[in-house]
Amino acid sequence: MEEKIYTQGKVFRRILQYAKVYKLWIFLSFFLSFLTVVLSLTLPILMGKGIDHLPGKGKADFSGLFRILLIMLLILVLTVFFQWCMNQVNTYLSYKLVEDLRRNCIHHMQKLPIAYYDKEKPGDLLSRLTTDIEQFSQGILMGLNQFLQAVLTVIETAVFLFILEWKIAVILLLITPLSYFIAKFIAKRAYIYFQRQSKERGETSSFTTEVVGNIKLIQAFQKEEDMEKLYRENNEKMSRSSMQANFYSSLVNPLTRFLNALGYALVAGIGGYLAILGMLSVGSLSSLLAYATQYAKPFNDITSVVTELQNSLASASRVFSFLDEKPMDRTKETQELRTEISGKVALSHVDFSYQKEQKLITDFNLEVEPGQTIAIVGPTGCGKTTLINLLMRFYPPNQGEIYLDGFPYEKIEEASLRRAYGMVLQETWLKSDTVFENIRYGKEDASLEEVREACKRAHCHHFIMQLPKGYDMVLSEDGGNLSQGQKQLLCIARVMLMDPAILILDEATSSIDTRTEQKVQSAFQEMLKGRTAFIVAHRLSTIQNADCILVMKDGNIIEKGSHNALLQENGFYKELYESQFQAS
Numbered sequence: 001m002e003e004k005i006y007t008q009g010k011v012f013r014r015i016l017q018y019a020k021v022y023k024l025w026i027f028l029s030f031f032l033s034f035l036t037v038v039l040s041l042t043l044p045i046l047m048g049k050g051i052d053h054l055p056g057k058g059k060a061d062f063s064g065l066f067r068i069l070l071i072m073l074l075i076l077v078l079t080v081f082f083q084w085c086m087n088q089v090n091t092y093l094s095y096k097l098v099e100d101l102r103r104n105c106i107h108h109m110q111k112l113p114i115a116y117y118d119k120e121k122p123g124d125l126l127s128r129l130t131t132d133i134e135q136f137s138q139g140i141l142m143g144l145n146q147f148l149q150a151v152l153t154v155i156e157t158a159v160f161l162f163i164l165e166w167k168i169a170v171i172l173l174l175i176t177p178l179s180y181f182i183a184k185f186i187a188k189r190a191y192i193y194f195q196r197q198s199k200e201r202g203e204t205s206s207f208t209t210e211v212v213g214n215i216k217l218i219q220a221f222q223k224e225e226d227m228e229k230l231y232r233e234n235n236e237k238m239s240r241s242s243m244q245a246n247f248y249s250s251l252v253n254p255l256t257r258f259l260n261a262l263g264y265a266l267v268a269g270i271g272g273y274l275a276i277l278g279m280l281s282v283g284s285l286s287s288l289l290a291y292a293t294q295y296a297k298p299f300n301d302i303t304s305v306v307t308e309l310q311n312s313l314a315s316a317s318r319v320f321s322f323l324d325e326k327p328m329d330r331t332k333e334t335q336e337l338r339t340e341i342s343g344k345v346a347l348s349h350v351d352f353s354y355q356k357e358q359k360l361i362t363d364f365n366l367e368v369e370p371g372q373t374i375a376i377v378g379p380t381g382c383g384k385t386t387l388i389n390l391l392m393r394f395y396p397p398n399q400g401e402i403y404l405d406g407f408p409y410e411k412i413e414e415a416s417l418r419r420a421y422g423m424v425l426q427e428t429w430l431k432s433d434t435v436f437e438n439i440r441y442g443k444e445d446a447s448l449e450e451v452r453e454a455c456k457r458a459h460c461h462h463f464i465m466q467l468p469k470g471y472d473m474v475l476s477e478d479g480g481n482l483s484q485g486q487k488q489l490l491c492i493a494r495v496m497l498m499d500p501a502i503l504i505l506d507e508a509t510s511s512i513d514t515r516t517e518q519k520v521q522s523a524f525q526e527m528l529k530g531r532t533a534f535i536v537a538h539r540l541s542t543i544q545n546a547d548c549i550l551v552m553k554d555g556n557i558i559e560k561g562s563h564n565a566l567l568q569e570n571g572f573y574k575e576l577y578e579s580q581f582q583a584s
């Protein structure tokens with residue numbers, strides 16, 4: 001995917017947009033943070049006052065000192081309590097923000113055209129939707145818990161310092177811009193590397209997903225070493241970016257620490273000199289020194305969380321880049337198909353290609369009457385699956401129109417359209433759930449009885465009953481614990497239960513043994529009655545009863561008619577048929 005590059009400012013503004021709905025919670029977080037800081041900042045003043053109650057031997061005012069200690073204890077307890085409340089609020093806020101972001105991502109996934117997934121690497125997408133969002137979540141929590149409090153501490157300490165001794169406050173404040181500019185300069189550089197690191201993490205994840213998915217292929221072709229070498233290269237690239245990012249960001253902390261130590265030394269030197277001159281009490285000097293530490297500490301905190309924050313902004317930028325992918329155009333007004341669908345399908349002057357420069361289907365015309373069985377045959381790569389993709393509206397045609405019961409596809413609500421079709425493909429779709437739930441995927445309110453009935457008609461009831469938990473057996477992802485033939489039978493049962501107006505069968509019976517195939521074929525014949533069906537088949541023996549056979553070549557229909565009529569035509573179909581006949 002073309003990675004959009006966002007600046008930190010832009011990412012931050014996007015996060016604020018998400019946060020808008022939680023205004024009250026943010027205000028509460030600010031308020032609690034403010035309160036915690038103010039309370040903890042009164043402690044140095046009280047400490048100074050306490051010291052001034054002990055001016056020298058025999059002059060101590062113990063009752064005054066005790067009162068101050070009690071107040072300090074109370075303030076300490078309150079500070080801890082408010083801090084706990086603030087942490088709770090911040091955790092809630094960060095969870096809510098991430099929850100919203102995840103929901104938006106999943107929703108957006110459904111709106112993207114299938115063409116987007118053709119060019120996108122699944123592992124990279126996975127990394128955006130899991131690791132990047134997680135990284136973002138950690139950043140938000142740190143930002144609210146530490147960053148915000150650190151900034152408020154700096155501001156409030158500066159105010160307290162001014163009230164206490166403005167001349168010293170000015171000295172300390174003069175150092176602040178220096179710390180700020182150094183941190184900003186370095187952070188900007190580090191952000192570029194953090195972005196690179198997130199991108200490379202996505203690539204590594206994508207590579208890992210591919211390896212896991214193709215482990216048998218890798219072993220069969222003894223590509224283990226090549227794969228490990230590639231993985232090492234990917235990994236090294238990612239480590240390099242991480243190290244570069246951390247090299248820059250880790251410079252910030254020592255530099256600001258140095259500047260803050262300088263500030264502290266100046267306050268101690270000048271404050272000590274003023275105390276010797278009698279212009280400052282010892283208590284005030286100790287308060288000032290405590291504030292100088294207090295003032296410097298948040299800078300160290302800020303710079304140590306900056307790494308995490310930048311990493312989090314870089315991750316958020318990848319998530320936003322995904323969310324900015326253009327969704328399918330759904331602005332056209334569509335309507336639900338309320339009446340029963342008869343199954344009349346027509347394609348009129350349809351042009352389609354996956355890539356602009358590579359023409360595939362051109363000026364395709366077809367009219368299918370309700371209940372007709374249309375077989376689609378042709379050499380590999382001629383566009384049979386593409387035609388099915390167009391019928392299912394997985395891709396919109398570049399030109400021309402497809403009609404269902406006389407309504408142009410563009411005007412039909414997507415869910416209505418998809419409900420009209422039932423598909424059984426060579427590639428089976430099963431989710432990690434029970435057999436029962438997998439079968440009633442297309443009809444969620446179906447009872448166990450209905451499911452069993454469909455399975456009996458699809459000839460899979462018998463083998464399901466032999467599974468360890470029967471209909472309650474949980475399938476692993478994509479039915480990994482079943483044979484290919486069994487998986488296909490389950491998919492057939494699912495479509496039988498759904499009872500759609502139009503069937504799409506793509507090499508549906510290719511992985512089933514001959515005996516089962518005969519049974520399934522008869523069940524299909526039963527199901528085909530009164531239903532429109534498109535059958536993509538390589539074995540011409542299975543489609544001889546079709547009402548019409550479309551012979552495709554290079555994206556076009558070159559011959560069309562019944563099996564006998566096509567044989568008589570003596571054309572490409574006959575050639576195909578004879579070559580298969582001879583081969584068998």
Ligand SMILES: Nc1ncnc2c1ncn2[C@@H]1O[C@H](COP(=O)(O)OP(=O)(O)OP(=O)(O)O)[C@@H](O)[C@H]1O
Nearest residue numbers: 118354355360378379380381382383384385386387
């Ligand atoms: N998602 C895609 N992106 C780009 N090109 C594609 C895509 N899917 C298929 N193609 C190309 O479109 C052409 C038609 O492919 P299609 O899958 O429709 O052929 P087919 O007739 O179903 O082949 P087979 O019998 O081998 O399944 C092929 O040249 C293929 O490379």
